[in-house]
Structure formats: structure tokens, C-alpha cells
Amino acid sequence: KPLMLQGHERAITQIKYNREGDLLFSAAKDAKPNVWWSLNGERLGTFNGHGGVVWCLDVDWQTINLITGGGDSSCRLWDLETGKNIATIKTNSSVRTCNFSYSAYQAAYTTDKAMGHPCEVFVIDTRTVDDSISSQAPILKWEITDSKVTSMVWGILDETLITGHEAGDIIQWDLR
Template sequence: MKPIMLQGHERAITQIKYNREGDLLFSSSKDNKPNVWFSLNGERLGTFNGHQGAVWCIDVDWTTTRFMSGAGDNTFKIWDCATGKEIGNISTASSVRTCMFSYSANMAVYTTDRAMKQPCEMFIIDTRLVDDSISNQAPILRIPIKDARISSILWDNVDESIISGHENGEITQWDLKTGRQINSVKEHSLLINDMQWNKDGTMFITASKDHTAKLFDAKDLLLLKTYKTERPVNSAAISPIFEHVVVGGGQDAMDVTTTSARVGKFDSRFFHMVFEEEFGRVKGHFGPINSVAFHPDGKSYSSGGEDGFIRVHTFDSSYFEYNFDY
């Protein structure tokens, strides 16, 4: 499995995301320019220029007409995908940590960090009227987060609720009509780095610093499966065609030099979704893997690392022929 190496960022990758068709791959990093690539051949299509700080989160709507990004420069921006021009800019009190379009893409959610005496807050905005005046518009809903800050977020497929992952390992479900908390579980003991849906939005997977990735039922936040590793998990994704899960992680870059290179374990690991058994590893990155994503057709996956590289892996035929004995 020979990967395509995408080198367009100067610093560590923070998030990668495919559009719905899978022909484009969007990436953000600790440099201030999100990129967009052709996923088939790795050609860079362009950059979104305008941020002044590390870009922590990105999302693209289902029609691939709008793209959004949140950054450490205390701004949340919405862009036109076709031209790369900025069409909306919202200034925030602290850095924007997570963002996501609703399923219909008529609304969007973003959250800010607890920093500089500012509380962590969640904002729901209307994205149908995006122009220069969006910065002055009041959000539809504004929810202050009293406890641990939000570190990852998901929008429910029927646009009725939002699921947030927190710094203390808690997962919370919010009702969008009232802005109140519906449900909350605490299955992780440390920061939740990433949450991703399965193909039909009935389950989601979380990746945590407590060395585990966990599978949850979306409706009642019931814990279904746990995938254990011996290092922090930064990202996890579910295959759209098989019962497979890929997790990526590794020790923080600052801790790696104090241990042997082997202990860092900068490889993507594949688990069977039901049996929780590891059946494969893919090496290649020179630092922790910060984000993984399956292609919507399930025939390839991508990983973005602390080394600033994105690796697009197309699966060999042996992957599709592999069967578990049961």
C-alpha cells in the first residue's frame, strides 16, 4: 500500500476532512492556511488565506459550496469553496476549537475555548444569510459551558441535537430547541480529541487521551465497544463499507524525545468494529497522527500527522479479501 504524500503545510496537521463525494480532501494545520486537495492524485487545488493563527477545526457542507474554519486568532470564517474567498467572518472572545455544519447546512455550530478569563461557549448560527453583516448578527442559540471545555463536537443527522465531547472525558447531548442538556455520560477519563459518525449516523466513535477509542449509540449515548491501545488516541474513524475502525495517535511530540523511537508508535491501527481485535497497522508518519478519515467509498483512507504531512492510502485488493474467522 504505497501512499500519496501531500506536503502543503509548514506545521502540524490539526484536522482532515473529505467532502460528501470524496473527490476533495480539506486539511487544516497549525499554520494559518487551510488547504484543499484532489483526493485521487494528491494535487493541491488551493488555499484559504485569511487566518492569522493556528486553524483548529474545519468543515465542509454536503453540497461542497461552503467551507468553514475556526482558529486560534479568535475568528470563525465561512468561505466560498469554488473561489476560496472569505464570505463571512465572526470575531470571538477566545480561540475557536470546534465547528460543524448541520446536516442541512442551514445552520452551523462553533465553540470557543476557556481562556483569557473568557468562558467556554457554544454558538449556533444561521448560515443562509452569510455576508459581511454576519459578525453583527446575534446567534440563534448561545450556551455557556460551566464545566470542562468542549474539545470535539457532532451535529445530529435530524438537526435536533448536538453531541459534545469534553476535556474531562464527558459526552453531552444538547437539545437545540431549548438549549438544555438532555443526556450526559462519562466513559472516558481524559480529554476527548475527536468524534466521528458512522455512515448512517446511528453510531459515533470517540478518540481520547486515555489510550482508548470508544463506539457509542447516537440516540442514548450507550457505550457499545472499546478499542484499547497503549498510547493517546488523537483520532478515530469508521469504515463506510466494512465493520472496521481506524485509530491514529501517539505520544505528544514534546514527550517523544524522552523515550525510544519505538515507543512513540506513530502508526494507524485497524480494529474490527465488533470483535475489538486489532488486525493491521500502517506505518509512515514521523510524529503522532492527529487526524484520520475514511474516503466515503471506503476504498482508501487518509491520515494527517504532527510532521505536517498528509498520507492518502489506497487499500490493496488483499484488504477487501480479508475475512475474520467466526
């Protein structure tokens, strides 16, 4: 049975289920990610805090935390039980992709090439999710010199990141 979920005012940019499949998360150009019951389409909540388009989101495997990235040059971590913004990582340009690793001990996000800043990939430690993440240096960081990253996924055993690029390239990065 199809469900029509009405809760965004602008175009949807990403949707994602949690591991169990009972929750559906949606991001849009309206700056307010939402979470829904997938069974009946009831909206459970809205994550308020971004100041512009939300390009990406991901939920960890235990459905404890949500990560979002947006056009307001920020990557945000959220507590799913309370809906509160736990940490905000300020970036130099829009955050285009974000993903938790399968272990949820790490997360990665990418920024766009814009305003004189290069496209970059960041890997952060998410074992302790609190406001200290906002000021911590990333575990890994590197510049993308060719075309910008448009999609990203973690590889097997959290040892690699696979990025898809605007020019059609797919690159596997060894994180070991």
C-alpha cells in the same frame, strides 16, 4: 495507493473529506487551510486569512462553503468556488470546533475557556451566507461551566449537538 501531501509547514490539526470524497480539506498550526484533489493529491488552493493556528474546519454537504475556526479568535466562512473569505465572526477566545449541520442551514462552533472568558457554544444561521453573518447574533448561545469542549458533531435531523469534553464527558444538547 498512499499519497503524501506536502503543503503545511506545521502540525496538522484536522482533515476532512467532502461528501463526494473527491476533495480533502486540511487544517494545521500554520494558519493556512488547504484543499486537495483526493485522487492524485494535487493542491487546489489555500484559504488565506487566519492569523494563527487553525484548529477546525468543515465543508457543507453541497461543497459550496467551508467553515474554519482558529486560535486568532475567529470563525471564518469561505466560498469554495472562489476561495474568498465571505464572513469573519470575531470571538473572545480561540475557536476549537466548528461544524455545519447536515442541512447546512446552521453551523455551530465552540470557543475555549481562556483570557477570563468561559467556554461557549454558538449556533448560527447559514441559509444566507454573506458578510452579514459577521454582525448577526447567534441563534443559540450557551456557556459550558465544566471542562471545555474538544469535539462536536450534529445529531440526527439537526435537533441536537453532541459535544465531547476535556474531562471525558459526552453531552447531547437538545436544540428544539
